[in-house]
Amino acid sequence: MNQKGGVGKTTTTVNLAAALALEGRRVLVIDLDPQSHASLHLGVEPQGLQTSIYDLLLDPDGDATAAIHSINENLAVIPSETDLAAAESELATVEDRHRRLGRVLDRVGHAFDLVLIDCPPSLGILTLNALAASDEVLIPMQAHFLALQGVGKLMETVSLVAGGLNPRLRVAGVVLCMHDAAATLSQEVVADIEAYFEQAKEQAVPWSGARVFRPPVRRNIKLAECPSFGKSIFDYAPTASGAADYRALAKAMLAGPVPT
Amino acid sequence: MNQKGGVGKTTTTVNLAAALALEGRRVLVIDLDPQSHASLHLGVEPQGLQTSIYDLLLDPDGDATAAIHSINENLAVIPSETDLAAAESELATVEDRHRRLGRVLDRVGHAFDLVLIDCPPSLGILTLNALAASDEVLIPMQAHFLALQGVGKLMETVSLVAGGLNPRLRVAGVVLCMHDAAATLSQEVVADIEAYFEQAKEQAVPWSGARVFRPPVRRNIKLAECPSFGKSIFDYAPTASGAADYRALAKAMLAGPVPT
Numbered sequence A, B: 001m002n003q004k005g006g007v008g009k010t011t012t013t014v015n016l017a018a019a020l021a022l023e024g025r026r027v028l029v030i031d032l033d034p035q036s037h038a039s040l041h042l043g044v045e046p047q048g049l050q051t052s053i054y055d056l057l058l059d060p061d062g063d064a065t066a067a068i069h070s071i072n073e074n075l076a077v078i079p080s081e082t083d084l085a086a087a088e089s090e091l092a093t094v095e096d097r098h099r100r101l102g103r104v105l106d107r108v109g110h111a112f113d114l115v116l117i118d119c120p121p122s123l124g125i126l127t128l129n130a131l132a133a134s135d136e137v138l139i140p141m142q143a144h145f146l147a148l149q150g151v152g153k154l155m156e157t158v159s160l161v162a163g164g165l166n167p168r169l170r171v172a173g174v175v176l177c178m179h180d181a182a183a184t185l186s187q188e189v190v191a192d193i194e195a196y197f198e199q200a201k202e203q204a205v206p207w208s209g210a211r212v213f214r215p216p217v218r219r220n221i222k223l224a225e226c227p228s229f230g231k232s233i234f235d236y237a238p239t240a241s242g243a244a245d246y247r248a249l250a251k252a253m254l255a256g257p258v259p260t
């Protein structure tokens, strides 16, 4: 998640999920953004859906199986729709408004090894639902100055959730998106984030074990093209640098923390 | 405005405002995004402000002059702060919640030739305030598939406001950001938008006179660097392509619609 807009949240959720599925994990993507970009990216048309994540949030005990769209043998998605934008106000006064997604996952999560949730660019009720229901937070980020500004606020929100709604919540780390390793600005921003994480190592904070995942995902026009075909990068351009980067990232994540 | 995240809203608001100021117009920037990126970009620190746009929205008749920070002879900004994120819920039940910004501009707008408002990546109360108070809507956009998806929803929202809160509201057009003219994807998306506007020419819709502004703003790392110095592109790197593009864009906008 990341409340900064346009940093690569959707692109990372979809392509990392597809890469983890190629590694043999059974993966569920949940589209928690009313823009429905993750749904579109996986070829699911948001109009005219029988059930979407919106219906499940409003009625967590309803029939969830109809909402799960199978993409391939190891990959499935629960899509969103435009009405999801109304969930923020419709759930505003409900007692368990932050736990609705958790209740849905209690019922459908067991059939999957991993669940990846695509969040909207805000820290509202939808993103809080995702944080309350998750074990780990992944922060897609562009190594730019403006994107760096919001990290403090993001960690503050994670701390609030870890201190109340979901004590097991940890920050796994940052995924660098649209990365230009040669740019001085990028190098400076990456150094800033790594110093921030280094300093947190001994502290009792949810990001004390966080790191910058490698490899960074390079800018690659194929990653911006594949959503228009409703495909992941692996189905659209399997030899592109974008496919190589997300594949390597998936392997690095599955291998666990790098011993220092 | 554009509810799609990371398309260049802040970069365009700040640098276009600075370019219009160089053309001799007196320009006011209003930062309506709780991320405060436009404020940071113009060198105004959001922490510790005496008055910000947040205070003015909650008390439109309060003293507004303390909120106006002068950047140079022709450019000023009313900054935002993190608390602005609470405005959505604090104004939710207020009768004139969508007209608060309009009331502020009624009092301070007369001292300026142009007011540019930077909006957050959402269609909530803050963006609706901007639409209710504006004459024209400018849509910063990246010529990518995902960014194209939200245009319909954006126009729907503009129609709703034009049909009620603000009948004078028109869509001026699209500003292409981070543009890569050589990419086929970009060419296709630009063709889509131009066809959409062409077809609307004879219709009674707020975007019947809209166009794609030229020149597009090319991707230029200097545009991503200048916010970290609290400067517009003109103060940071006046000979960069980013400065040339925003300067040319300002001149094209001031010259008025191109006769077809």
Ligand SMILES: Nc1ncnc2c1ncn2[C@@H]1O[C@H](COP(=O)(O)OP(=O)(O)OP(=O)(O)O)[C@@H](O)[C@H]1O
Binding pocket: A004, A005, A006, A007, A008, A009, A010, A011, A012, A033, A037, A119, A120, A121, A177, A178, A179, A217, A218, A219, A220, A221, A222, A223, A224, A225, A227, A242, B003, B004, B005, B006, B121, B142, B144, B145, B146, B147
């Ligand atoms: N590595 C990459 N190379 C090239 N283009 C990319 C890359 N990653 C993402 N993009 C493109 O950049 C744009 C922003 O990415 P994306 O939509 O995934 O960000 P987001 O954080 O999900 O945005 P939002 O805040 O609107 O949800 C999209 O048009 C996407 O296709």
Ligand SMILES: Nc1ncnc2c1ncn2[C@@H]1O[C@H](COP(=O)(O)OP(=O)(O)OP(=O)(O)O)[C@@H](O)[C@H]1O
Binding pocket: A003, A004, A005, A006, A121, A142, A144, A145, A146, A147, B004, B005, B006, B007, B008, B009, B010, B011, B012, B033, B037, B119, B120, B121, B177, B178, B179, B217, B218, B219, B220, B221, B222, B223, B224, B225, B227, B242
């Ligand atoms: N023409 C450009 N060339 C290079 N970088 C750019 C350009 N325009 C914007 N950027 C960078 O791309 C990122 C996104 O731009 P910006 O923050 O202006 O978008 P936004 O639409 O305001 O995002 P948000 O939805 O979070 O408000 C920023 O890091 C910015 O510095």
Ligand SMILES: [Mg+2]
Binding pocket: A009, A010, A011, A033, A037, A118, A119, A120
């Ligand atoms: Mg997204």
Ligand SMILES: [Mg+2]
Binding pocket: B009, B010, B011, B033, B037, B119, B120
């Ligand atoms: Mg912005």
